Each structure stands twice: as structure tokens, then as C-alpha cells.
Amino acid sequence: MDKLPWLGASVKRKEDDRLLRGSGRFLDDVEETLALHLAIGRCPYPHARIRRIDAARALELSGVETVLIGEQVVARTEPITVLRPFPGSAPTVFHGMAHGVARYEGEPVVAVAAVDRYVAEDALELIDVDYEPLPHVITVEDALRPGAPQLHATVPGNVVVESTVRAGEPDKRLADAAVTVDGTFRINRVSGAPIETRGVIARWAEDTSTLELWASTQTPHLLRAQLAHCLRMDETDVRVIAPDVGGAFGLKIGVYPEDIIAALLAIDTRRPVKWIEDRTEFFRGAAHAREAVHALTIGADRDGALLVLRDRYLIDLGAYHGPLGPPLLTSIMLAGPYRLHDAEIHRRVVLTNKVPMGAYRGYGQAESNYVREVLVDRLARRLGQDPADFRRRNLLRPDELPFKNVSGATYDSGDYARGLERALSRVGYETFRTRQKAWRQQGRHVGVGMSCYVEFTGYPSSAFLGRTGARFGAYESVTLRMDRAGRAALSTGVSTFGQGTETTFAQMAASLLGLDPVDVAIHRGDSQGTPYSVGGFASRTMIAGAGAIEKAAGQIRDKMLRIAGHILDVDPAALEATAGMIRRRDDPSVQVSIQRVSEAAFLGHPLPPGEDPGLEATAYFDPPSSAFGYGTVVAQVEVDARSGEFALQRYILVHDCGTQVNPMIVEGQVQGAVAQGIAAALFEELVYDRETGQLVNGTMVDYFMPTAADLPAFELDHLETPSPVTPFGIKGVGEGGTIAAAAAITNAVCDALAPFGVDLDRLPVTAESIWRALAGARAKG
Amino acid sequence: MPVVELTVNERAVRVDVPGQWTLIQLLRDGLGLLGTKEGCGEGSCGACTVLVDGRLTRACLALAVRADGARVTTIEGVGTDAALHPIQDAFVRHGAIQCGFCTPGLVITTKALLDEHPWPTDHDIREFLSGNFCRCAGYNLILNAVRDAAGVVTEKR
Numbered sequence: 001m002d003k004l005p006w007l008g009a010s011v012k013r014k015e016d017d018r019l020l021r022g023s024g025r026f027l028d029d030v031e032e033t034l035a036l037h038l039a040i041g042r043c044p045y046p047h048a049r050i051r052r053i054d055a056a057r058a059l060e061l062s063g064v065e066t067v068l069i070g071e072q073v074v075a076r077t078e079p080i081t082v083l084r085p086f087p088g089s090a091p092t093v094f095h096g097m098a099h100g101v102a103r104y105e106g107e108p109v110v111a112v113a114a115v116d117r118y119v120a121e122d123a124l125e126l127i128d129v130d131y132e133p134l135p136h137v138i139t140v141e142d143a144l145r146p147g148a149p150q151l152h153a154t155v156p157g158n159v160v161v162e163s164t165v166r167a168g169e170p171d172k173r174l175a176d177a178a179v180t181v182d183g184t185f186r187i188n189r190v191s192g193a194p195i196e197t198r199g200v201i202a203r204w205a206e207d208t209s210t211l212e213l214w215a216s217t218q219t220p221h222l223l224r225a226q227l228a229h230c231l232r233m234d235e236t237d238v239r240v241i242a243p244d245v246g247g248a249f250g251l252k253i254g255v256y257p258e259d260i261i262a263a264l265l266a267i268d269t270r271r272p273v274k275w276i277e278d279r280t281e282f283f284r285g286a287a288h289a290r291e292a293v294h295a296l297t298i299g300a301d302r303d304g305a306l307l308v309l310r311d312r313y314l315i316d317l318g319a320y321h322g323p324l325g326p327p328l329l330t331s332i333m334l335a336g337p338y339r340l341h342d343a344e345i346h347r348r349v350v351l352t353n354k355v356p357m358g359a360y361r362g363y364g365q366a367e368s369n370y371v372r373e374v375l376v377d378r379l380a381r382r383l384g385q386d387p388a389d390f391r392r393r394n395l396l397r398p399d400e401l402p403f404k405n406v407s408g409a410t411y412d413s414g415d416y417a418r419g420l421e422r423a424l425s426r427v428g429y430e431t432f433r434t435r436q437k438a439w440r441q442q443g444r445h446v447g448v449g450m451s452c453y454v455e456f457t458g459y460p461s462s463a464f465l466g467r468t469g470a471r472f473g474a475y476e477s478v479t480l481r482m483d484r485a486g487r488a489a490l491s492t493g494v495s496t497f498g499q500g501t502e503t504t505f506a507q508m509a510a511s512l513l514g515l516d517p518v519d520v521a522i523h524r525g526d527s528q529g530t531p532y533s534v535g536g537f538a539s540r541t542m543i544a545g546a547g548a549i550e551k552a553a554g555q556i557r558d559k560m561l562r563i564a565g566h567i568l569d570v571d572p573a574a575l576e577a578t579a580g581m582i583r584r585r586d587d588p589s590v591q592v593s594i595q596r597v598s599e600a601a602f603l604g605h606p607l608p609p610g611e612d613p614g615l616e617a618t619a620y621f622d623p624p625s626s627a628f629g630y631g632t633v634v635a636q637v638e639v640d641a642r643s644g645e646f647a648l649q650r651y652i653l654v655h656d657c658g659t660q661v662n663p664m665i666v667e668g669q670v671q672g673a674v675a676q677g678i679a680a681a682l683f684e685e686l687v688y689d690r691e692t693g694q695l696v697n698g699t700m701v702d703y704f705m706p707t708a709a710d711l712p713a714f715e716l717d718h719l720e721t722p723s724p725v726t727p728f729g730i731k732g733v734g735e736g737g738t739i740a741a742a743a744a745i746t747n748a749v750c751d752a753l754a755p756f757g758v759d760l761d762r763l764p765v766t767a768e769s770i771w772r773a774l775a776g777a778r779a780k781g
Numbered sequence: 782m783p784v785v786e787l788t789v790n791e792r793a794v795r796v797d798v799p800g801q802w803t804l805i806q807l808l809r810d811g812l813g814l815l816g817t818k819e820g821c822g823e824g825s826c827g828a829c830t831v832l833v834d835g836r837l838t839r840a841c842l843a844l845a846v847r848a849d850g851a852r853v854t855t856i857e858g859v860g861t862d863a864a865l866h867p868i869q870d871a872f873v874r875h876g877a878i879q880c881g882f883c884t885p886g887l888v889i890t891t892k893a894l895l896d897e898h899p900w901p902t903d904h905d906i907r908e909f910l911s912g913n914f915c916r917c918a919g920y921n922l923i924l925n926a927v928r929d930a931a932g933v934v935t936e937k938r
Contacts (some may be wrong), residue, residue, distance in 0.1 A: 010874055019881025020869040022856035026882060029815040033856030118801065195820040195828055195916050246818070246882025247916050279821040498917040566887040630806015664876040668918055673878060675919030700914070708910035708920040773873035 004511035005578070007728060010664035011517050013503045015244075015496060021176070024244040026706045027199035027216045028276050036065050038262055038275035039120035041127060043102035043112035046136035046353035046693025047149065047624060050102060050129060053110055057126040063119035067127070067267055068111045068261060070099030076264065077230045083222060083254055084470045086349055089161040092152050094320035094356070096230065096260030101134070103151055103319035104353050105694055106284025106349035108257050113265045113273055121409025127306045136353040136693040138292055144352050146323040151319060151351040160317060160349040165331055167406035168342030173308035177299025180308075181378045185371045187742075188685040188761040189291035189316065192360045193678075193705060194497075196246020197277035198286055200259050202266035205239075211263055212239045218248040219535030221493045222472055224527045226255035226323060231263055242495035242525035249676070250359030251287045252497070253537050254323025259283070283698030287358025288686055291316040292330070294371040304385050306394045309335060309343040309406070311371070314350050315357070322356035327364030328468070329456055332407045334368040336628055337416045337454040338394045343406035352778075353693055359537065361676055362738035365455060370763065373743030375449040378752065378759065386433075387747065388424055391452055391660035392417060409498050409626045412453055412725045414656055420452055422654040422717055423632040430635075438754065446649075455629040457539035457657075457732025462622050475622040476544035477531035480509060480552040482615035484602045485581065486595030487519040490549070493533020494541050495525035498672075498736060500665040501541055507661055508546050512553035513560075514577030514594060531618050539732025540623075542661060547621030547727040555617040563597045566608040605638065627731035631655030633744035639752045644771030646749060648712050651678070656719035658731035666733050667716065673737025679706050681742035682764050753777075785849045789814070790858030798845040805829050805840035807848065808855060816856035816885050820914070827913030830886035831855050837893045837912070856885035859892060868892060871930035872923070879917030887913050891927050895934045906931070 018024050043050075055067040073096045075610050080094045097108045114120035135149040142148060143158040153160055174180060201214040211233065217223045217240070224240040231238070236520055245252060253260050258275055266273040277285065294313040300306050311334055317324045331345045380390035395401050395416040403411045432448055439446050459465055462473035479491040494501050506520035513520075523529065534544070557577050564582035565572035568590055583591035597615075600606055604613040636650040653674060660666045683704040687696040697703050722729020746760050749770060757780075758773045782797045789919060796811040808814045820828035822841050828841040832854040845866070860866035867871070868891045878884050888911070894901055894909040902907070906927050915923060 010876075011877075013878065015881065016873045016878050017865070019878050019884050020815075020856075020865060020872060020888065025815075026880045028809075028819070148874065193916060194880070194882070195826055195914055196818070196880070197820070223869035244882075245880065246820075247880040251918070277825055279825075336876065433797065496880075500879070524810070593819075668876045668879055668922060671922055672917045673919075676916070699823060700821045705914055706920075707912070707914065708924060709907040710911075711920055713921055714919070780825045 002410055006507040006511040006517055008660055009507065009662065011095040011503055011507055011662055014506060015500065015502050026196055026244045026246050027201065027214060029199055030200050030214050030243055032203065032274060035272040035274045036113040036115065036269060037120050038265065038273050039112050039124050040258065040261065041116060041124045041129065043098060043105060043107045043109050044291065044330055045131055045133045045154050046082045046105050047134040047187055048102050049132040049134055050098060050100060050109060051132055054128040055110065056122035058112060061123050061126060063115040063121065065113045066265065068265055068422065070097040070109060073097040073260065073264065074099040077260055078232060080323055081226055081229055081471060082321045083279055083323060084328065085321065085326045085470050086161045086326055086328060087578045088163055088256065089349065090155045092155060092202055092320040092351065092354065094159065095624065096257040103430060106355060110263060111261045111265065112271060128167040138352055138688045138690045138693055140316045140350040143352050147312040151155040155351060158351040160351060162348045165345040165407050165491040170308050170310055170342045170344040173342040174299055174310065177307050178302040179379065179382050180297055180299035181375060181382055182295065182297040183375050183378065183761055185294045185296065185374065186430040187290050187292045187367050187370060188680065188763040189288050190360065190684045191283065191286065191288055191681045191686060192249030192251040194247025194249055194251065197279060197282045197559055198252065198256065198258065199276040199446060200262045201272055202262035202270040204266050204270055206270065210239055211239045211267065212241065213259065213263060214241050214243060215259060216245050216252055217242050218252045218495055218497050218537055219254060220495055220525050220527050221533045221579060222535055223255050223259065225261055229253060230260050237536065238333045240527045245495050245497035248497040249361045250363055250537060253359055256323065279700055280698060283703065284355060286501045287322050288318060288355045289360030289722045290358060290367055290680065291357065292663045296371045296375050298375050298379055300379055300383060304383050304390050304393050306338050306340055307342065309340060311646040312346045314348050315347050318352060318354040318356040320356045321357040322729050324359050326357055327367065329364030330368045331363045331410050333456055334372060335405045335407065336369065337374050337396055337452050339351060339396050339400065340406055341550060356687060361673060362735040364744065365739045366677065369451060369453050369739045370742040373742055374746050377747045380398055387450060388429060391420055394453065395420065407688060407773060410455060411626065412625060413725050414628065414630045414721050416452065416454065419630060419632045419654045419656060419719060423450065423634040423652050425569060426652045426717065427634045427650060436764065437518065445752040446636065447639065448636050449744045449751050450634045450635060451740035451747060451748025452632045453630060453739045455736045455739060456626055457629050458543040458623050458626045458726065459538060459540055460626040472534050473622065475534060475620050476541060476548050477530055477533055477618065477620040478545065478548045478552050479614065479618040480556055482556060482598040482601065484599050486593060486598045488513055489521045489523060490516060491523045492545065493527060493530040494536045494545065499541065500662065501536065504542055504661045504665060505545055505549060508549045509553050512550060513557055515580060526708055531620065539734045543627060543726045543730050543732060544623050546730055547623060548619045551619035551621055556615050560594065560597045561617060562608055562611060563600050564592050566745055567592050567600065568607060582779055623726060625725035627658060628724045629648050629655060629731045629733065629736050631736060633740040635744040635748040637752055639749055639770060641753060641756065641774060644767040644774060646770065647768065648745065650715065653737065654719060655736055656721050657733035657736065658721060658723045659729040660720060661730065669733050670716055671714060673735060674741065675706065677738035677741030678711060680764065681745050682738045685764055783846050785846055787848050787850060788852045790854060795878060800846065802845040803841055804843040804845050804848055807845035808840060814855050814857050818882050818885060820882065827890065828883050828886045830889045830913065832889060835896065837890060856888060859888055867933040868930040871926040871933065875922050875926035876928060877918055877923040877926040883913060883915045887915065887923060891930060895931055901931050
């Protein structure tokens with residue numbers, strides 16, 4: 001195949017027209033006649049024994065259909081499975097509803113199905129739950145103290161798993177290092193906070209004896225597998241359908257308790273049961289993310305060659321394993337883009353009485369980038385080196401790739417230093433350093449900070465995932481079918497949640513079939529009628545999906561060429577599919593339309609002897625390797641050294657995601673991820689009160705998501721190094737923008753305040769945290 | 782049950798409205814206009830923004846019975862079947878839409894902005910849009926679309 005005509009084109013998105021007109025169909029727009037509405041009573045305490053539930057008065061309320069309590073749920077279901085557990089994890093038995101003990105504020109304890117949500121909510125008020133509050137733990141440090149309250153009998157000491165990754169001779173290197181620095185960093189608990197909350201409609205289909213579940217999910221097939229397991233049903237007796245999904249960001253992966261509750265009530269009542277999460281529930285029920293504490297040490301020789309890294313970190317899992325599990329990529333990507341052979345990484349996953357942790361865009365990678373890049377700056381300062389020079393010296397060179405890092409990940413391709421230089425030149429780094437001195441003399445504190453990353457995208461094969469205990473594969477799949485009009489229909493189990501898959505998949509299929517993307521219809525997100533699919537997460541869909549489309553479209557194209565060859569009486573090998581036609585390569589006037597070829601396949605004639613009717617193919621593709629994106633952020637800030645207030649003046653990201661299928665969509669993915677990266681770095685934090693165990697700021701008013709007035713314009717630059725290990729050289733791009741934000745901004749603030757010797761070690765970076773750090777530095781003298 | 786008479790997207794309608802209903806329920810459950818989205822139900826996110834007598838209104842907080850006699854514009858009233866409104870077209874061209882859940886509210890807000898400020902400054906734009914959360918697109922692409930739409934819409938006057 002020659003160059004693919006639609007690969008690399010900024011085709012307008014197929015999704016946009018319906019979304020702009022308000023015709024997108026999200027979960028709450030799915031009409032179900034005679035639906036019951038679900039309201040869920042949630043534990044108001046961080047940790048409590050449920051002694052008794054009396055629902056008699058609720059059941060008497062007019063309009064109430066039924067009440068479900070934890071005892072019934074536990075008796076009738078299996079605990080939620082973990083899709084990607086940390087190897088060696090102890091189980092945390094997590095059911096669709098608490099029974100006996102509830103372990104976080106917001107855990108479902110009772111549910112009511114009624115004629116409308118008002119009646120259901122009123123009924124909750126009439127249910128008497130007798131709670132005995134139990135001692136709770138809110139921080140990982142408290143959870144590890146001797147005598148701390150224990151969350152699960154299966155998890156002694158509240159440590160779900162403790163393990164160490166070791167490479168080379170870290171102890172020896174630490175002893176050898178001329179300079180070492182260490183720091184303890186606290187990473188904030190945040191939420192992906194999509195604008196559409198979660199939601200579910202469950203329906204028992206009497207005619208087929210199957211369960212149908214509409215859900216706002218990014219993984220319809222994985223949700224089906226987990227839900228069927230929980231309900232002790234065969235997977236094929238469950239159908240999951242994702243309509244348009246209003247943002248997901250990792251938070252909508254897998255099964256949630258509410259899916260199980262709605263399904264049980266639909267089975268019991270034989271009526272559709274609908275639940276739309278309200279925003280108060282959202283902050284207490286949907287996965288939280290990122291929270292961790294790292295104690296990191298790095299060392300270098302006198303010349304500034306990075307020698308060793310040692311990290312001891314704690315992941316704050318919350319009260320249970322959520323459906324996905326804690327981030328493994330923190331450890332895998334801790335070494336970053338540097339030439340490092342010796343490391344020791346010790347991690348513990350710790351329980352607290354908080355909402356279970358889940359994935360969030362850049363899962364694990366934003367965390368490890370923050371701690372490493374901030375400490376790299378301190379090391380450079382200690383060595384008396386410019387942080388850019390230190391990085392220049394230690395970044396892996398293109399000729400050193402592929403490179404296996406200390407945790408076993410193999411970086412495939414890229415020019416890391418080029419990304420750094422491009423970003424530095426954009427800010428005018430050398431000039432800046434001169435001007436910075438002058439500004440300092442005027443009492444202005446302007447700083448530049450940088451942060452380099454390499455990013456794990458996609459998964460390196462299903463076999464790899466299997467070896468590490470994952471309950472899903474690395475593949476993606478499509479079914480492609482030509483219709484009589486010569487248009488293609490592409491079916492994928494991936495749902496649509498903003499990532500533009502409908503457009504990019506259509507571009508790939510159109511390119512390979514000789515069509516226009518307009519002529520490729522996308523059917524997505526329905527477990528029935530789509531081949532087994534893993535779903536949209538881990539920046540993997542485009543990589544794996546492109547491989548599946550290439551295979552399926554190749555089969556169809558070959559068959560179209562055979563049929564066309566028969567019609568034209570030409571050797572199929574002399575033909576090509578392009579612009580809606582099958583034609584001779586050397587004489588385009590000899591041609592037949594794809595429409596006519598498709599019609600022949602549909603009618604069954606004229607076909608070559610022995611050729612079956614139809615033009616349809618299903619293909620799976622399992623990527624053999626991950627592809628590693630990379631980039632550098634340079635941020636510029638000005639800080640008021642009296643108050644700690646600061647302005648983010650410039651934000652530059654140079655990144656490389658390999659071949660771009662649709663540059664406009666890539667731009668959007670990066671813009672959005674950068675905004676979320678900055679949001680978590682500067683604004684957002686889910687705060688729990690240590691004494692009461694309550695979430696303090698669980699509303700959109702109190703959880704400070706940035707608005708259009710709060711963010712600067714981002715300066716983006718794209719490099720393009722096709723991956724040698726993926727179809728078409730594609731690397732993932734959905735998450736990278738989040739990764740480097742927190743470190744770049746932290747480093748910029750510390751650079752601005754270098755004369756005061758300020759170190760920052762917690763997120764978010766706020767005027768208050770800077771002011772406190774300044775006060776601390778002044779007190780030290 | 783109270784009866785509310787109002788004009789929605791230039792069409793006169795009469796709706797039976799339970800007293801506790803909000804305007805978004807009137808639109809969605811009463812009239813089947815599903816384009817207006819509810820993201821928080823507490824007036825924070827802006828996804829449910831509609832125009833009531835030309836003023837930006839959070840449909841999740843406004844009581845339905847208060848809309849008696851009002852002229853309401855929802856996303857279904859922007860653009861035509863044949864053609865997108867220039868604001869919508871600018872959103873497409875600038876890649877300002879991702880999941881699309883916040884988009885109807887943003888388009889309505891932009892319409893109000895341009896109705897009120899035909900030549901908006903950047904400050905006007907940011908100020909107007911600061912009541913609408915978007916979680917996917919990161920605002921800059923939306924701001925570009927709005928700046929572009931302002932030029933197009935203003936020129937047409």
C-alpha cells in the first residue's frame with residue numbers, strides 16, 4: 001500500500017455534528033419507558049458497623065417498588081474482580097453494597113427503586129440504619145501505625161501488597177555517589193471529574209432472558225465480564241451498551257457497585273432501573289486518583305552523571321481495590337528518560353477509609369514524573385549545575401534506543417534531547433537566565449522550570465499482561481462490512497468519550513479501502529454485535545485498533561480486488577482501491593466502482609468462481625510492544641515573594657507521539673491533558689478531615705476545577721518519530737499532556753525563589769504552600 | 782398541576798409542570814428536548830445553560846413555573862437542520878469539541894456573549910465562558926473558536 005490518503009489529515013470529527021446540535025445521546029438521554037428510578041443510601045461515616053437496617057416505613061411509601069440491602073447483595077453476588085492488580089496483592093472483598101461494615105464515606109448501604117427519583121430519595125429518609133461508628137484512618141502514615149484500625153481481616157496491617165523492584169547495584173552506587181539528594185513528596189488526591197457523572201440503566205430482557213445494561217463506561221466489554229462474574233451469570237447473557245460518554249479519563253473503567261445494584265433490582269422487579277449519579281454522590285463514589293507519598297533519593301557522580309535512584313513509596317488505595325487496581329506504571333516509569341542502570345523501588349499499597357482509587361489520565365506516570373523531576377532539579381542545584389545541562393548530560397540518546405529501563409520497560413524510539421532543546425529555545429532559555437538576574441535585582445522573582453518525560457503508551461502484548469496478572473488482553477478488534485451502496489460499516493467495542501475514535505478509525509478504514517471517511521459508518525460501544533474488545537484506556541486504542549483495522553480492511557480490499565478483477569477481466573494484482581473506485585494502477589481508465597463491486601458481493605454475482613458472497617471481515621490485533629512517547633515541558637512563573645502568589649506566564653510542551661493519525665485530534669488531546677495536568681498541579685485536591693474522616697470539599701463549588709479564566713494559552717510543538725514497533729508508527733497520545741505539569745511548575749517556582757532556598761514537596765502548588773515554604777526557608781535562615 | 786405557557790425556540794408550548802420541577806426538567810422531561818445536559822444539578826458546571834428572555838440561565842436551578850411567559854432558547858434552537866450556526870461551525874473548525882457533554886451549554890453561552898458584545902475583548906470572552914466547565918478540550922481551543930465566531934458573526938451584522 002502506498003501512503004495512506006487520510007493518515008495525517010485533520011479530518012473534521014464525525015462526532016461533532018450530533019454533539020453540537022444537542023443530538024448526542026448520553027446515558028440520561030436513553031429513554032426507557034416504565035423505568036424505576038434508583039436512589040442509593042450511602043454510609044455517612046468513614047468506617048462504621050451496620051447493626052440494623054429497618055426499611056419498613058420506606059416500603060409503605062406510595063411509589064416505592066422495592067428496597068435492597070447489603071445482606072441481599074452479598075448473598076447473591078461475587079465481590080468485584082480487579083482487572084489489573086498489583087502482583088501479590090491481598091484481596092479486599094468489595095461487594096456492590098456494604099454488609100456488616102462500611103469502610104468509606106459514600107459506600108452504598110441501601111438502595112430504593114421507586115417511580116421517580118423524588119420518591120426514591122424520600123424513601124431513603126425513611127430508612128433507619130443503625131450505625132456504630134468505628135475508628136478510622138485517613139492518611140497512609142496513620143494506617144501503618146501499630147494499633148491502627150484495621151480495614152480488612154484479609155489485609156493485616158492495612159498493607160495490601162509490599163514489593164521491591166531492584167536493578168543493578170543500588171546500594172553500591174549510593175555509597176559511590178559524590179552527591180545524593182532526597183526528598184519526601186506528597187501527591188494530592190484528585191478526581192478526573194468528567195462533566196457527565198456516572199449513570200446506568202439496567203433492564204431484564206424477558207424475551208431473551210438476558211440482562212441489558214446501558215452504562216456510561218469506557219470499557220463496555222470489560223464491564224460486561226466483571227458484571228457477569230459478580231452476578232454469577234454467563235457473560236453472553238449480559239449485554240452492555242455505552243451510548244455517548246460525557247468524559248471518562250480513566251474513571252469510567254470497569255464495574256462499579258451501582259452497576260451491580262441496578263442490575264439486581266432490574267432482575268428482581270422485571271422493570272428497567274435507572275440511576276444517574278448526582279454530583280454529591282460522584283465525589284464520594286466515583287474513583288479518586290493519584291494520592292501517594294514518596295521518599296525518593298537520587299545520586300550522581302561529581303561530573304553530574306546520574307548514578308542511582310531509590311524510592312520508597314506508599315499508594316493510598318482508599319478502602320478497597322477498585323475495579324482496575326492501583327497504578328503499576330509509577331514504578332515502571334520512575335526512571336524516566338535518563339540513562340540509569342541502578343535502582344531500588346520499594347512500594348506499598350495501603351488502605352485508608354476513603355473512596356477506592358482508580359485510574360486517571362497518565363495513571364502512575366504523572367506521579368513518578370513529579371517526584372523524579374523535582375528531585376533532579378535539587379540534585380542539579382546541589383552540583384552547581386544548570387538543570388538543563390544536567391538533563392542534557394543524562395537523557396538517553398537516540399542511538400541508545402531501544403533501551404531497557406531499570407523496571408524492565410523497553411523504550412522504542414525518540415530523540416529526547418531534541419524535545420528538551422526545542423522547548424528551551426522556545427522560552428529563550430539562555431537569554432532568560434540573563435534577564436532573570438536583572439529582574440532579581442529589581443526584586444522580581446521570575447523562574448523557569450522544566451520537566452522531561454517518557455511515556456508508556458499501549459500495552460506490550462496480551463501475554464505480557466497475562467504474566468503480570470491482568471484480567472484483560474492488549475488487543476483491539478473490529479468488524480468491517482461493506483454495504484450494497486459501497487459504504488463501509490465498522491463495529492468496535494470501544495465507546496465514544498471524547499477521544500475521537502469514530503473519526504480516526506474511519507480515517508484508517510477509509511484509507512485502506514479506497515473510500516472517504518464520510519463513507520465509513522461507526523457502530524461502537526455495544527457488547528452485542530461487536531467483537532471482543534478491551535476498551536479505551538492506557539493510550540492504547542489507536543495503536544491496537546489501527547492494527548485490527550489494517551487486517552480487516554486488508555481482507556476486504558483483497559476480496560474487492562478479486563471481484564473487480566473478475567468484472568474487468570484484469571489480474572487483481574494489477575488493481576488498486578482508491579477514491580471509491582477499483583482501477584488498474586497503470587491505466588486508471590480501466591475501473592469499476594466500489595459500489596458495484598460491493599453490490600456484486602451482496603447479490604452473489606458476478607463473482608469469481610469459488611468466491612463466497614459478502615464483504616465482511618473481523619480481525620483482532622495484539623500489539624507486540626508498547627510504544628513510548630516523550631516530551632519536555634518548560635514553564636515560566638513569576639512569584640510574589642511576600643505573599644506566595646504567582647502567575648503561570650508561559651507553558652510550553654514539546655512532545656512526540658509518533659505518527660499522527662489526525663493532527664487536530666492530537667492537538668485537542670494534548671490541550672485537554674495539559675489543562676488537567678495543570679489543574680491537578682495548581683488547583684485540585686480532595687481534602688479529608690483527619691478527625692472526622694469526612695470529605696470536606698465534595699462539590700463542584702469547593703473542588704477547584706479551572707475555568708476558561710484560569711489557564712494561560714499553551715504553546716505546543718509536535719515532533720514526529722514513528723514508532724518502529726507499532727502499526728503505522730502510531731504511539732498513544734491521550735495522556736501525555738498530564739504527566740510533566742506538576743514538576744515543571746514546581747521547578748519554575750523553586751527556580752524563581754532560588755535566592756531564598758525554597759523547596760516545595762507537595763501538591764497542589766498554591767500561594768499558601770509557597771508562602772509556608774518561604775516562611776520555613778526564612779526561619780532556617 | 783400548574784400549567785406553564787412559554788415560547789421555546791420560537792415555538793409556543795403549554796406544559797403541565799409538577800411544582801418541584803426545574804426548567805431543565807420542563808425541557809427534557811416535559812418537551813423531550815434532550816440537548817440541554819445536567820452536569821451537577823447545583824449551578825456550578827454550566828452544562829445546562831439556556832437563554833431565558835435572552836439572559837444566560839442555569840436550567841438546573843431555575844424553577845419551571847417561573848418560566849411562564851418566557852422566551853427560552855436551547856441548543857435545539859441554534860442553527861438549522863440544513864446548516865450549523867457560525868458559532869457551531871467555528872467549534873468544529875477549531876477542534877473545540879471532545880466528549881460534547883458541555884458543548885450545548887458553551888454554544889449557548891457564546892451566543893449570549895456575541896448577542897451582548899458583538900466585538901468582545903479577550904477579557905469579555907474569558908469572563909463569559911468562566912461559568913462553563915469543560916474537562917476535555919482544555920479551553921484554549923474553545924477560546925479560539927469563540928474568537929473566530931465573534932469575527933464571523935459580527936461581520937454578518
